[in-house]
Amino acid sequence: MCINGCRPITGFMGDSYYGEKRRGGAPLRYLITGGAGFIGTHLTKRLLNAGDDVIILDDFSAGEASHLSMLPARIIKGSVLSAELVSEITTDCDAIIHLAAVVGVRQAMNRTLETLTVSFRGTENVLQAATDTGTEIFIASSSAVYGKIKDVPVTEEADCLLGSSDKPSWTYSAGKLVEEHLATAYHREFGTEVKIGRFFNVIGPHQRSAHGMVVPTFINRALRGEPLIVYGTGHQTRTFAYIEDALDGLELILSKGKTGTSYNIGGTEEVTIQALADRIIHLTGSSSPIRTVQYTEAFDEQFEETLRRMPDISRLRSLGYEPQFSLDQALAGIICHFRTWGES
Numbered sequence: 001m002c003i004n005g006c007r008p009i010t011g012f013m014g015d016s017y018y019g020e021k022r023r024g025g026a027p028l029r030y031l032i033t034g035g036a037g038f039i040g041t042h043l044t045k046r047l048l049n050a051g052d053d054v055i056i057l058d059d060f061s062a063g064e065a066s067h068l069s070m071l072p073a074r075i076i077k078g079s080v081l082s083a084e085l086v087s088e089i090t091t092d093c094d095a096i097i098h099l100a101a102v103v104g105v106r107q108a109m110n111r112t113l114e115t116l117t118v119s120f121r122g123t124e125n126v127l128q129a130a131t132d133t134g135t136e137i138f139i140a141s142s143s144a145v146y147g148k149i150k151d152v153p154v155t156e157e158a159d160c161l162l163g164s165s166d167k168p169s170w171t172y173s174a175g176k177l178v179e180e181h182l183a184t185a186y187h188r189e190f191g192t193e194v195k196i197g198r199f200f201n202v203i204g205p206h207q208r209s210a211h212g213m214v215v216p217t218f219i220n221r222a223l224r225g226e227p228l229i230v231y232g233t234g235h236q237t238r239t240f241a242y243i244e245d246a247l248d249g250l251e252l253i254l255s256k257g258k259t260g261t262s263y264n265i266g267g268t269e270e271v272t273i274q275a276l277a278d279r280i281i282h283l284t285g286s287s288s289p290i291r292t293v294q295y296t297e298a299f300d301e302q303f304e305e306t307l308r309r310m311p312d313i314s315r316l317r318s319l320g321y322e323p324q325f326s327l328d329q330a331l332a333g334i335i336c337h338f339r340t341w342g343e344s
């Protein structure tokens with residue numbers, strides 16, 4: 001059976017962890033930077049369903065306004081690069097969830113300077129505003145900070161093994177690592193109430209294939225009977241987290257996490273990209289062939305792949321986290337959504 005009952009939105013999964021923070025039953029007001037993006041849209045719906053207020057700051061470089069059009073959120077079109085705007089909006093917010101970033105390997109490789117600027121300058125603006133107003137803040141980091149580490153599952157204390165700055169494929173990872181260092185420096189030096197979540201390949205409805213995300217790309221192609229393109233050998237692995245599980249993790253970190261600390265947010269099922277393609281073919285009943293293509297054809301010679309990615313989620317589990325959706329359930333839910341609503 002289809003999770004989400006084929007609805008175009010994710011559902012509120014019961015009493016929010018945020019409920020524990022709500023002061024005397026009054027709604028909390030959240031500022032979500034990058035709130036028009038994939039994770040931000042789901043989070044906005046969840047918070048609004050819980051009775052909270054949401055302000056979204058997004059420059060719509062990748063975000064999608066149509067997903068938010070019927071929602072009672074305040075939407076501000078603007079950039080986190082404007083310190084003045086960020087500072088103005090942050091006044092009278094109870095919490096900031098900082099998601100704004102240039103996301104996706106392809107985008108980051110094509111827009112290296114912007115990727116880095118949004119990471120270091122945008123994140124500093126948000127941290128400064130949070131510090132000035134005493135507002136708690138969540139920073140969205142990524143499994144990309146672990147770089148080329150081969151020993152999995154990775155814990156938060158593991159060394160980060162990034163490739164050379166000659167190679168633009170490391171720009172996104174470097175930007176995310178800078179965000180984390182800024183966050184911990186603000187915490188140490190100014191006592192900023194900041195918590196960091198490292199997302200591992202979040203998937204769900206509304207994720208778009210345009211920027212090369214593997215799951216929506218494979219599902220779209222399978223539903224259209226087009227070949228699924230697997231880069232390299234297909235033996236590289238990923239561990240996917242369904243959006244509802246990822247949001248549970250985010251909520252737990254914000255409400256119960258330790259300040260100045262990072263938490264892996266992810267699933268438990270490591271899968272090769274070849275096996276992912278096979279599963280999507282099976283679940284869609286598609287007759288699409290699977291083709292392998294060398295990285296050099298798809299990206300450029302400088303591209304370096306991460307061979308394995310799987311989180312150790314013990315730290316998040318210690319806050320009460322447990323993923324609820326298997327990979328097959330997540331894929332079935334997304335396929336159902338794509339069949340009914342398309343990629344939108």
Ligand code: NAD
Nearest residue numbers: 034037038039059061062063079080100101142199201202
């Ligand atoms: P997304 O691209 O869908 O959302 C990012 C949003 O940020 C977009 O709406 C975009 O328009 C906005 N944005 C970009 N630059 C901006 C700027 N200068 N000012 C204001 N808004 C700006 O990506 P997502 O998947 O929702 O990711 C959200 C966050 O989670 C990002 O920080 C990303 O690095 C992190 N993350 C996501 C995943 C994942 O699997 N989706 C994995 C690891 C980390």
